[in-house]
Amino acid sequence: MTPRLLAVLTALFLGVFLGPAAAAVASGHPAGMHGGPTLSSVAQDSEESLQGTLRGPDREAVSGVTVTVTQDGAEVGSTTTGDDGRWTVPVPGPGAYTVTLDTSGLPEGVAPRTVGGDVLDEVVVRPGASQGVIFQLGEGEPDDGTGGGGSFDWGRAAQLLVEGIKFGAIIAITAVGLSLVFGTTKLINFAHGEFVTIGAVAAFFLSTSPGNLPLVLAAVLAMVVAAVVSGGFEVAMWRPLRNRGTGLIQMFIVAIGLALLLRHVVLIVFGSRRRQYDEYTLQQAWDLGLFRITPRDLTITLLSFAIMLAVALMLQRTQIGKAMRAVNDNSDLARASGIDVERVILVVWILGGALAGLGGVFFGLTQAVYPEMGFALLLLMFAAVILGGLGSAYGAMIGALVIGVVSQMSTLWFPASLQYMWALLAMIIVLLVRPQGILGRRERVG
Amino acid sequence: MDFLAILTNALRGALGPEAAIYALAAVGLNVHFGYTGLLNFGQVGFMLVGAYGTAISVLSFELPLGVGVLVGIACAVVLALILGIPTLRLRGDYLAIATIAAAEVLRYLYRSEWAEPLTGGVFGLKQFADGFFELNPFTGALDLGPFDFSARALWLMVVAWSAALLAAGFVGLLVHSPWGRVLRSVREDELAARSLGKNVFAYKMQSLVLGGVFGAIAGSLLAVNSQSLNPDSFMPIITFYLWTIMILGGASRVMGPILGSVVFWFLLTFLDSFLRQAIGAGLIPSSVLAPSDIGAVRFAAVGLGLMLLMIFRPAGLIGNQKELRLDVR
């Protein structure tokens, strides 16, 4: 991702035809005119708001700090954080808002983790939603992202590398299912992201009220839920469709419909808010010299790697794993040699669903639980799977780690809001250079 | 419950400018998928560059709106070339993922702070289509009993529906020519087309550009329609809407997308109005469904509709069922 390429892309899309003079946008938009999504005639009568809880580096609540919400430069509302660090600002309607934290009110030695971290200028409020806003606070003076006087900040790089590996590992365990399903059925399962969401949401309901189970137990049950949903659709829908001889493109579009359906059913049940699990949210990070990591994140990363290893061992050593690889290579041949292909495919769906559900819990723990989380992850999973080579489970794992690291490390140089963009661009560039992916095979013609 | 009001609303939705704009974008998608078999899941990206090309030309470079639309079209051509060169040689399913990713990349890019001087970032752009409304020949609102359309809406409807119908007619001319025959042969089997001396890549590229241009015009009209523009209006879900519209009407049918859009928006607005009325009248307790959930219900309904269509009537309303039975792939 060279700056040159970036410049080219930017120039091309933002008006290369209009000459190099990048004049500033004519100012003086009538303020107050609402600029939210205008495509759909969404409900305007509902109560949108922005809210959050301000926490310091040790996760303790920070009170008495002013938060101001503006839109197009005009103030929409302002409030002060309460004793529990909570704040809420109602807004007139859905749209994009800028939320500013008054840093002068912060306690001594507490500052935004990054320069500009006190202004969040792309907060989108969806219809009827109470959008959560998180200001990331750290210790001391803000880090300006380049390590001060232009020299490379190795400490931050190491920290981001670790974050990237963690994120990549989570993508990896969710992407395994996507890859295995593609390998065995040739279906690009667009609804795979929803299994992630379903897992995360199931664990949320099980671990908070009404379930009130310990999160570890809830996570295991969430895996079961996601596996049942995943396997259920295989039995009730995908298998009959395959037996009917439905075309792959047709099934792909069915999967898109299913994804829309599931995501919005979850949205109705769960609401659009980003929520956190009750447990393991407030943790003191361990300082491991080069980087800091919370015990939770370390556990998640190690568990994810253990799962990847287990999946690899299963594929190599066990009967069912070998059968999966055989079906992956050539399902007709596998069927002819006595493998119960339908059973193998069912196991793949169940396994893939369970791992996606667990990935959802992990993602919810490290970030937040919200209905769009699955779709956000889905594109990254696709990127991982394509990077590694469609249908190769090992390729998907490697691809996921690359995607995770690329998206996190990009924030060393580029705005954090663009981190997913780099991951997707990486995928497109790999497609250019090596269409079969890192571990994929070139296929024969005719 | 006021059923007349629900019906009027639904009809208004079916005939309104949005239905026309979506129809136009779906005509483009039909060129891609219906006739060439390209799995373009990034049509919204073409709409985005079209809309922004238009708005930026007007706001930043003070060009007339008409020129702005041409700039938007040029942006779509460039996007098609950039996107097509790497992806059109790939297998269809790769193309699907690459296009949806490309559309998202564009959205991230346009809303980023880098692009803010031109695109306005997350704040978007406003008031760039005055030139369009100055040309409005309609002076008063149209009042037809339960229907009434403002002069503004009427002007947009006339322009948007004309554009959609013209586009469909043009596509009709094209696909019933030898060019269209090659396009359809590429859809059926590109290796066979190549073995007969057809430059498959060039045809796919032409198809991508043509359909993308329709998408860009639709994007421009969308921007004009609301006089405001925001990158987050161009979410992937728009593309899924377009797919539903195309399949509902009947893919690889010239008038399929037009019919599809009318029916789609009728059903969608009907559902919307109906739920609103039902909740308002207490027929659906608000504990089950709050008014703020209606948006989600409607997305879910689109998803369910797309699934059912694809499973039970993949040829859509006017598609050729016989043709579809031959689809062995």
Next chain:
Amino acid sequence: MSGEHETSGEEVLHEREELAQAEHAIAESSPSVGAVRAAEALADVEPVPGVAKLDPILVADNVSRHFGGVRAVEVDHLEVQRGTITALIGPNGAGKSTFFNLVTGFDQPDSGSWSFDGTDITGTSAYRIARLGMVRTFQLTKALMRLTTLENVMLGATAQRGERMLVAPLRMVWKRQERDIEQRSDELLERFRLSHMRDEYAGTMSGGQRKLLEMARALMVNPSMVMLDEPMAGVNPALTQSLLGHIQALRDEGMTIVLVEHDMDVIMSISDWIVCFAEGKVIAEGRPSDIRTNRAVIDAYLGARRALPDRADTPKPVTEDET
């Protein structure tokens, strides 16, 4: 080599000899113009791999292609004589189809060069090769399902004005040419006895009809050389005869035919020249009578029958239309 192997080789040789005599008798009874011409052209050619021909239309040099670590094709030198029916034979995975794909531009070799009709076409894209006059068919028939039979054939015509996007909406520009193409297509459909299917979707045709359609479509390109990948596969015996008749008729009209085929009876009866592949290499070539008694050919077939098929080297039974 074991004694047992020797014996069975001997037996096969004997069997083949008998068969040959029977077939020879049939062929002698009615040698066609093309067959005579081809036999004359090849009369003085030594039956050794890589031998030079009098008037080669296709010449390949050092063409190699590897899949992973497996050698799929490694041809040092091969020439195809103009106006003949040349068959490529060899056990499964011998590299015949891959060689086909390489020379027609559907696959890229790791190395090598080849020329067609005196023009170097190394690395030329598939559609350009087709336009030059070398047209191929596919092992798995590629009928364009949702086009009518007539449209399938009309598509084959080259240099169609209406195929250019900017001209396509202007009907008057291409109307006349379109009518001519339609007429030529109808003649071809008549010749291949497909006229009754003219306006039906090609997807409704039987396997054998599709093979005929594919051949008719290929002829619309006006090729000087047709490459047929297993034209008889999946065709019922009644149609096989008619297909063979068509192939021979094309040769008699002066066209060069190269075909990959597994049915030995078919090959021996219609080929003027046979090239045998094994493990990617050309191990033998010659007239049917030479091949029948060729030691290397028999070993290759027997060897292949004994050893378990190497999975990586075997073409996938179902190859989707991926590039």
